[in-house]
Amino acid sequence: xxxxxxxxxxxxxxxxxxxxxxxxxxxxxxxxxxxxxxxxxxxxxxxxxxxxxxxxxxxxxxxxxxxxxxxxxxxxxxxxxxxxxxxxxxxxxxxxxxxxxxxxxxxxxxxxxxxxxxxxxxxxxxxxxxxxxxxxxxxxxxxxxxxxxxxxxxxxxxxxxxxxxxxxxxxxxxxxxxxxxxxxxxxxxxxxxxxxxxxxxxxxxxxxxxxxxxxxxxxxxxxxxxxxxxxxxxxxxxxxxxxxxxxxxxxxxxxxxxxxxxxxxxxxxxxxxxxxxxxxxxxxxxxxxxxxxxxxxxxxxxxxxxxxxxxxxxxxxxxxxxxxxxxxxxxxxxxxxxxxxxxxxxxxxxxx
Amino acid sequence: xxxxxxxxxxxxxxxxxxxxxxxxxxxxxxxxxxxxxxxxxxxxxxxxxxxxxxxxxxxxxxxxxxxxxxxxxxxxxxxxxxxxxxxxxxxxxxxxxxxxxxxxxxxxxxxxxxxxxxxxxxxxxxxxxxxxxxxxxxxxxxxxxxxxxxxxxxxxxxxxxxxxxxxxxxxxxxxxxxxxxxxxxxxxxxxxxxxxxxxxxxxxxxxxxxxxxxxxxxxxxxxxxxxxxxxxxxxxxxxxxxxxxxxxxxxxxxxxxxxxxxxxxxxxxxxxxxxxxxxxxxxxxxxxxxxxxxxxxxxxxxxxxxxxxxxxxxxxxxxxxxxxxxxxxxxxxxxxxxxxxxxxxxxxxxxx
Numbered sequence: 001x002x003x004x005x006x007x008x009x010x011x012x013x014x015x016x017x018x019x020x021x022x023x024x025x026x027x028x029x030x031x032x033x034x035x036x037x038x039x040x041x042x043x044x045x046x047x048x049x050x051x052x053x054x055x056x057x058x059x060x061x062x063x064x065x066x067x068x069x070x071x072x073x074x075x076x077x078x079x080x081x082x083x084x085x086x087x088x089x090x091x092x093x094x095x096x097x098x099x100x101x102x103x104x105x106x107x108x109x110x111x112x113x114x115x116x117x118x119x120x121x122x123x124x125x126x127x128x129x130x131x132x133x134x135x136x137x138x139x140x141x142x143x144x145x146x147x148x149x150x151x152x153x154x155x156x157x158x159x160x161x162x163x164x165x166x167x168x169x170x171x172x173x174x175x176x177x178x179x180x181x182x183x184x185x186x187x188x189x190x191x192x193x194x195x196x197x198x199x200x201x202x203x204x205x206x207x208x209x210x211x212x213x214x215x216x217x218x219x220x221x222x223x224x225x226x227x228x229x230x231x232x233x234x235x236x237x238x239x240x241x242x243x244x245x246x247x248x249x250x251x252x253x254x255x256x257x258x259x260x261x262x263x264x265x266x267x268x269x270x271x272x273x274x275x276x277x278x279x280x281x282x283x284x285x286x287x288x289x290x291x292x293x294x295x296x297x298x299x300x301x302x303x304x305x306x307x308x309x310x311x312x313x314x315x316x317x318x319x320x321x322x323x324x325x326x327x328x329x330x331x332x333x334x335x336x337x338x339x340x341x342x343x344x345x346x347x348x349x350x351x352x
Numbered sequence: 353x354x355x356x357x358x359x360x361x362x363x364x365x366x367x368x369x370x371x372x373x374x375x376x377x378x379x380x381x382x383x384x385x386x387x388x389x390x391x392x393x394x395x396x397x398x399x400x401x402x403x404x405x406x407x408x409x410x411x412x413x414x415x416x417x418x419x420x421x422x423x424x425x426x427x428x429x430x431x432x433x434x435x436x437x438x439x440x441x442x443x444x445x446x447x448x449x450x451x452x453x454x455x456x457x458x459x460x461x462x463x464x465x466x467x468x469x470x471x472x473x474x475x476x477x478x479x480x481x482x483x484x485x486x487x488x489x490x491x492x493x494x495x496x497x498x499x500x501x502x503x504x505x506x507x508x509x510x511x512x513x514x515x516x517x518x519x520x521x522x523x524x525x526x527x528x529x530x531x532x533x534x535x536x537x538x539x540x541x542x543x544x545x546x547x548x549x550x551x552x553x554x555x556x557x558x559x560x561x562x563x564x565x566x567x568x569x570x571x572x573x574x575x576x577x578x579x580x581x582x583x584x585x586x587x588x589x590x591x592x593x594x595x596x597x598x599x600x601x602x603x604x605x606x607x608x609x610x611x612x613x614x615x616x617x618x619x620x621x622x623x624x625x626x627x628x629x630x631x632x633x634x635x636x637x638x639x640x641x642x643x644x645x646x647x648x649x650x651x652x653x654x655x656x657x658x659x660x661x662x663x664x665x666x667x668x669x670x671x672x673x674x675x676x677x678x679x680x681x682x683x684x685x686x687x688x689x690x691x692x693x694x695x696x697x698x699x700x701x702x703x704x
Binding site: 006007008040062063084085086087088090091109110112113135139140141142143144250252253254255256259261263264266267268270271272273292294295296297299309310311322323326327328329349351352 | 358359360392414415436437439440442443461462464465468487491492493494495496602604605606607608611613615616618619620622623624625644646647648649651661662663674675678679680681701703704
C-alpha cells in the first residue's frame with residue numbers, strides 16, 4: 001500500500017466494510033430479519049448508503065443531532081430509529097422537524113418521557129412513533145419486566161400525538177434466549193390489551209449471528225459489524241482480516257530496546273478497554289502490546305527486542321472501532337489496497 | 353445557576369480557572385520558576401491569554417497542528433514549545449512556517465528526528481530551537497541517561513539549521529528528586545562539552561507544588577491545573593471546589609430504584625480511568641458511582657435508593673479534564689455562577 005497519508009490517521013478499508021455488511025445482510029435475509037444498522041460505528045452517510053444498498057431498511061441513531069447530521073447528508077436515508085429517551089423542548093422541536101422529513105421512530109422507557117413527547121407532538125401534523133425500550137439483561141435503560149412494558153405501550157397508544165411502534169432492546173452478549181422470552185411475554189400482554197406490536201427490534205454485533213435464536217424479533221440493529229475491532233476478534237466473531245478500521249501511526253521514539261512510542265494516543269485510539277488488556281493490536285507484531293496511552297503517545301512494549309525503528313509505520317486495530325471514528329474529523333478510505341478518498345465524519349461529536 | 357444549556361454539555365467555570373492559574377503562578381513567581389502552561393487541557397486561545405496575563409512566558413503544545421490552531425487564534429501567543437518528536441516533510445514544512453511567526457522550540461530524543469529536522473531547516477531563514485527530551489522515570493519518550501543526553505545536545509548544536517535549546521522532561525508523580533539528579537548531571541556533561549543549557553523544563557500538575565524541589569529546572573509546564581479533575585482530587589492536590597470543568601447531564605431513565613442513566617457517556621466523559629474506579633464524581637451525590645459508560649449513556653448506581661428522577665440535571669467532575677475538552681466542539685463558560693458564553697474549542701482533535 002502506498003500511503004501518502006499524514007499520521008496518525010484512521011483508515012477504513014471499503015472492500016472489507018462492504019464484505020462485512022453483505023455477510024450479515026445475507027444471514028438476515030435467510031432468516032427473514034430486517035436489518036437497521038446503527039450508524040454510531042461509522043457516522044458516515046456513504047456507509048449508511050452502502051448498508052441501504054445491501055438491503056437495510058433504514059438506520060439507527062443514538063441522538064437527535066446524529067440523526068439530523070445523517071439525514072442532512074443523504075437523501076437516501078428515509079427511515080430512522082433513534083434508540084434514546086428524548087427529553088426537553090429544544091430536542092423535541094428538532095425531533096418534530098425530523099419527523100416531517102423522514103419515517104422516524106424513537107423509544108421510551110418511562111412515563112415522563114412519553115408525556116413530554118405527547119405534550120409536544122399533540123399539535124403536530126405527523127404523530128411520532130414510539131417503541132418501548134426493554135431491559136433484557138444489559139441493565140442500562142429499559143423497563144425491567146414485560147408487565148411494565150404493557151402499560152407503557154398502552155400509555156403511548158393513548159397519548160395525543162404519539163403512535164405505539166413496538167418493542168426495542170439492546171441485549172447483553174449471549175442474550176438471545178432472554179430476548180425471546182421477554183419479548184414473547186410482552187407481546188402477548190400488549191396484544192391481549194388490544195394493541196398490535198408492529199416491530200420488535202434487537203441489536204448488538206457480538207450476538208448478530210445468533211439473531212435467529214430470538215425469532216420473536218423482526219428487526220436487528222448491528223453497529224460495529226461493518227468495521228469490526230479487537231474486541232470482536234477477542235470474542236472470536238471476527239478475524240484481523242475482517243477489521244476494516246485501523247489506525248496508521250508512526251514510530252517517533254525507540255527509547256529502549258523493548259519499547260517504542262507511536263504518534264497515536266488516546267486522542268485517536270481512546271481509552272476504551274471493553275474488558276481487554278492493552279489498547280489495540282499492532283498488525284503483524286503479535287509480540288507487541290500497547291500497554292499505555294497518553295493523549296498523543298502510544299507506548300508499545302515487547303518481551304523481545306521490539307523490532308521497530310524511528311520513522312516506521314504501524315497499523316493498529318483498536319479495541320473499539322466506534323469510538324475511534326468519533327475522534328477524527330475525517331477518515332481515509334482505502335479501496336483495492338490504495339487510498340481513494342478522505343471522507344468527513346459528518347456525525348462526529350453529535351452528543352445532543 | 354440558571355442553565356438554558358442543552359445537555360450533555362461541558363461547563364467551564366472561569367472564576368475557578370482564573371484562581372487555579374493565579375495560584376500556581378504565585379508559587380512559581382516566589383520560587384523564580386518560569387511558567388509555560390500546556391494548552392492540551394483547555395485547547396482555548398482565551399484560556400492561554402488568561403495564563404499569559406497571569407505571568408506565563410509562553411505555551412506548550414503537543415502537536416504541530418495544535419500549535420497552529422492556537423497561534424492562528426491569538427496574536428498574543430508568541431512563544432510556543434512543542435514537546436514532541438516531529439518527523440516527516442509535511443509536518444516539518446508546517447513547523448518552518450510556525451517558526452517564522454513565533455518564538456518556537458521543539459524536542460527530540462533521537463538522532464533520526466534531529467537529522468530530519470536539520471535536513472529541512474538547513475536552508476531556512478530562522479534556525480529551529482531543539483531541546484533534548486529526557487526520561488526521568490515516566491518511561492514514555494526521552495533518553496534514558498544523562499550520558500545519552502549530552503551527545504544529542506552536541507548533535508543538535510552542530511546540525512545546520514538547528515540550535516540547542518536545553519533539556520525537557522515529563523516526570524512521573526513524585527519525580528522531583530530524579531529530575532534534579534538527572535538534569536544536574538546532564539547539564540554538567542553538556543556544559544563541560546562547551547555548550548550552554550539555556551532552559552531546563554519540567555512539568556505535570558500533580559507535582560507542581562513540589563516544582564521547587566528540583567531547582568535545576570528553570571521552567572514548569574502544568575496542564576490540568578487550570579481545570580483540575582477527579583484524578584487530582586483523588587491525589588489530594590485539589591478539592592471539588594477547585595474543579596473548573598464539569599459535565600452537565602440530564603437523567604433520562606431511572607429503570608431501577610438504585611440505578612439512573614444520564615445522557616453523557618464516553619463520547620463526553622471518555623473512558624479514561626487514570627487509576628480510579630468509576631468514570632466521574634456526581635457533585636452533591638457522594639453515594640453515587642458512575643460504574644459504566646457506553647457511548648451515549650452513563651450509568652449511575654448507588655447502594656441506597658438513587659434519589660434522582662427523570663429530567664433531573666446533574667454535574668459530573670470527570671476523571672480527566674483534558675480528554676473531555678477534546679470531545680466537544682465548544683464549552684460553556686460560566687462566570688459569576690451564570691452562563692456567559694460559548695467558546696469554540698479551536699484546538700480540538702488536532703492530532704497531526
